[in-house]
Amino acid sequence: MRTVIFDLDGTLADTSGDLLEAANACFRMMGHGDVLVHGTDAGVALRGGRMMLTHGLHRVGQFDADTVDSYYPVLLDAYAEKIDVHTFLYPSAMEAVERLKSAGYGVGICTNKPEGHADLLLQRLGIRDAFAALVGADTLPVRKPDPAPLRETAKRAGGDPDLCLLVGDSDTDRNTARAAGVPSVLVTFGPSGEDMAALEPEALLHDFAHLPDLVPELIGHPGAPAKAARA
Incomplete structure (x- = not known):
């Protein structure tokens, strides 16, 4: 997967x-x-x-x-x-997640937030069940930008770690994906959005509504031969 x-x-x-x-x-x-x-x-x-x-x-x-x-x-x-007083999901984020799942992709979260806090926040936001895997800063002995948490998240989500993609917002995420040998997509609507282009990810994302169409271009369609994932 x-x-x-x-x-x-x-x-x-x-x-x-x-x-x-x-x-x-x-x-x-x-x-x-x-x-x-x-x-x-x-x-x-x-x-x-x-x-x-x-x-x-x-x-x-x-x-x-x-x-x-x-x-x-x-x-x-x-x-x-007070973990969810001011926090809000970005527009179309969960719609994109559901579209990816419907298309046959596995989805997970790999964060440098402590796992317990990440789990609590996702529960409060009502979206924990949408993700097949959650790996936090303290889930493994190492954290991002070490590639191990990303690869472990892909495995826990039922996927092949070599056929995953990381959506992030920082140099940490860019370096994590690079170390794992997989593509990264960096969002431009976060607080550091204007700096993302300089990191030269495989793609920039300006709106979550565009993510489901972008993913197949980077890692291939679900069920396609592995060699079709990326040139």
Whole structure:
């Protein structure tokens, strides 16, 4: 089976608002107030909890690696409590997923969000059952851009890891796909969308409505001989 594997944050959903709220909860505990700004710091948010803490502490001139380490679990707890307040799915995302499934592709999620948080968010959004597999940052001993999580997601979704495609929104996703020897499609509607072309993915995606027509061009049609997947 050919599979289409999705990143989560910044790809299927804009999770930046709730991530920034969790980071600011930590900064308030430190006595700094709300350091990170909605919208402006969305790209930082989608780089993960440690990056938000690091960026914010540099902004107030009090960066310390030990502080990042000590507040990271606090951030995760705060995020879990309010994980879906501001988060929203990108337009046509789930319609594209369902069209791909109907066409015979397997679908899964490979994210650098901790698996428990990813699962919780997908449950809250009501879309967990749409995906045959979920691999998070802590599912395996390694995380993206190591290719192992992507290949494992494809396997768990019932597919051949050599016949998958990764839809993402960052250099991490581009490098993961490259390391796995498979195509990547990077979305341009996320916070870092204007930077995606420079990463030279196999394709750019401006609207999820176009994804089901794009996939066969990159990995072939379901049931086609493997040699027909890509030139």
